[in-house]
Amino acid sequence: MRLSQLMICLAVVTLSLPVLAQTPPDVTDLVGARGAGGETQLLSRGYELRDSNIVGEQRFNFWWKAKNSQCISVATAEGHYVSIQSVPAANCAEASTADQSPSATSSQHSNSLVLICYGAGTRPTVKTEPTYAWDSKEHKWKSRDTVHSSAEGFNSDVQIELYGDHARIHLSEGLVPPINSGGDHGWWELDDLQVAPEVITAGYRLNGMNKPRLNVDRRSGHITIQGGTSFAGQCDIGNFGGGQRRF
Known part of the structure; x- marks a missing residue:
């Protein structure tokens, strides 16, 4: 898949704040890395896998780092990490729903996409x-x-x-x-x-x-x-x- 098609998919994401996606500094060097080696590096840096989706030829994994409450989205295509982006904690479900009431979660789903x-x-x-x-x-x-x-x-x-x-x-x-x-x-x-x-x-x-x-x-x-x-x-x-x- 071409880099111009990096984000060809649809994800419906609940957002707590209007955060702009960017690559966190502690994983910038992993963009372009092979998937298997990248997973080893993420684990060694304190991240744990929370969710995974496949869209066409591309996989999207969500990783959570409890130390700094950081959730990232990792897009993999042709065996390499083509994108790593910081996303709201709500995407790492276990990390975001534990301290939210059902009414608050429902409000985020309806007002932010x-x-x-x-x-x-x-x-x-x-x-x-x-x-x-x-x-x-x-x-x-x-x-x-x-x-x-x-x-x-x-x-x-x-x-x-x-x-x-x-x-x-x-x-x-x-x-x-x-x-x-x-x-x-x-x-x-x-x-x-x-x-x-x-x-x-x-x-x-x-x-x-x-x-x-x-x-x-x-x-x-x-x-x-x-x-x-x-x-x-x-x-x-x-x-x-x-x-x-x-x-």
């Missing part, structure tokens, strides 16, 4: 192709370039973070047009956010003319983004039968 989705989209593109045209003055065929507007397909992933009434979206390269307002290291603030029991909707501003809208179905996990560029993908895995929501 991290959605990581993957899919495909189309974007407008302009292509130049050589053609031949008859030159009546020179009485011969001459070549010239013709410009065609078309749509180009691409694979992509997005990450959505919701913290109560605040939310933002991280866009991969395919979803960001050449002319844009800059964002913040790939992140764009979501506005007009609506989090309903069955659907999540919001918008964001890429530039003055391009203001995409997103829609996430909380039953099917399907996401669509409509704007200058369109995108459709899947935002969850697992068995959610019986009419239950996925997140």
Whole structure:
């Protein structure tokens, strides 16, 4: 799996605070390490494995370090650690639920989510192709370039973070047009956010003319983004039968 597809999956994560993911300094050197050797190193550094999930060709393990109450997410692909990120303690279930009341845990589930989705989209593109045209003055065929507007397909992933009434979206390269307002290291603030029991909707501003809208179905996990560029993908895995929501 390519590094650009590092976070191609969906995880629904309860968050106690709006923490930005980063690699803790005590495990930075393990990014790129082989999985077996990495596990040995994590154990020797005081971490214990708490949970594990497989998404496509990639495994996500959650490790807990009791000494400093640190929970990390380790993504493994092709036998190597491709990402190690600090995540809220709620992801290391045993460490986070012992001192929380059921009502507090339920509140976190309903008000804070991290959605990581993957899919495909189309974007407008302009292509130049050589053609031949008859030159009546020179009485011969001459070549010239013709410009065609078309749509180009691409694979992509997005990450959505919701913290109560605040939310933002991280866009991969395919979803960001050449002319844009800059964002913040790939992140764009979501506005007009609506989090309903069955659907999540919001918008964001890429530039003055391009203001995409997103829609996430909380039953099917399907996401669509409509704007200058369109995108459709899947935002969850697992068995959610019986009419239950996925997140």
